[in-house]
Amino acid sequence: MGEAPELSAQERAGKAFPVSWDQFHRDCRALTWRLNEVGPFHAVIAITRGGLVPAAIVARELGVRIIDTVCIASYDHTKQGDLQVLKGISEAAMKLGGGTGKGLLIVDDLVDTGKTGKLVREMLPEAHFATVYAKPKGRPLVDTFITEVSQDTWIFFPWDTALSFQPPLRDGAA
Numbered sequence: 001m002g003e004a005p006e007l008s009a010q011e012r013a014g015k016a017f018p019v020s021w022d023q024f025h026r027d028c029r030a031l032t033w034r035l036n037e038v039g040p041f042h043a044v045i046a047i048t049r050g051g052l053v054p055a056a057i058v059a060r061e062l063g064v065r066i067i068d069t070v071c072i073a074s075y076d077h078t079k080q081g082d083l084q085v086l087k088g089i090s091e092a093a094m095k096l097g098g099g100t101g102k103g104l105l106i107v108d109d110l111v112d113t114g115k116t117g118k119l120v121r122e123m124l125p126e127a128h129f130a131t132v133y134a135k136p137k138g139r140p141l142v143d144t145f146i147t148e149v150s151q152d153t154w155i156f157f158p159w160d161t162a163l164s165f166q167p168p169l170r171d172g173a174a
């Protein structure tokens with residue numbers, strides 16, 4: 001008997017949570033309302049690539065113009081592999097955060113298992129970490145987030161999706 005095919009994280013998740021551009025923008029603005037109570041921040045550090053979009057919106061709302069990136073890859077589409085730091089935090093941003101990240105705001109689209117967030121927190125232990133969405137395993141790592149979804153939910157972001165035809169419920173049943 002052959003081995004069962006390995007399930008992707010998305011397949012394991014089961015439930016789908018699609019997010020439109022409009023919803024994402026609203027959620028980022030709601031996140032900023034909360035962050036405004038915590039700041040001011042010297043700079044925003046976006047965890048690429050998913051953190052780039054919320055970082056742009058949050059930085060615009062908070063009037064922060066210094067934005068740096070930490071480039072980490074872990075999921076190849078929906079399978080999580082080893083974390084790879086492709087680019088670290090710049091020296092200039094490190095200096096602004098006094099070497100520990102104090103006064104810096106780390107932004108990502110979501111925390112899932114928390115592996116990515118943990119790695120960045122280790123680089124900047126005193127920074128504030130904000131994500132738009134959080135799943136229970138990663139939630140303890142995040143200082144501020146907007147919406148929690150269950151661990152068995154897969155979030156579909158608007159930059160990964162497109163509008164497509166859906167057969168009507170009744171006629172489309174196979």
Ligand SMILES: O=P(O)(O)OC[C@H]1O[C@H](OP(=O)(O)OP(=O)(O)O)[C@H](O)[C@@H]1O
Pocket residue numbers: 047048049050051072073074075076080108109110111112113114115116117138
């Ligand atoms: O909490 P974790 O289980 O570590 O997962 C969360 C991370 O996974 C996704 O990034 P991904 O590695 O897919 O890269 P991307 O941002 O370039 O899409 C997401 O944007 C988070 O950064």
Ligand code: HPA
Pocket residue numbers: 075110112153154155156157
């Ligand atoms: O639920 C998710 N959606 C999109 N990307 C992800 N990366 C980890 N978890 C997720």
Ligand SMILES: [Mg+2]
Pocket residue numbers: 047048049050051108116
């Ligand atoms: Mg990411």
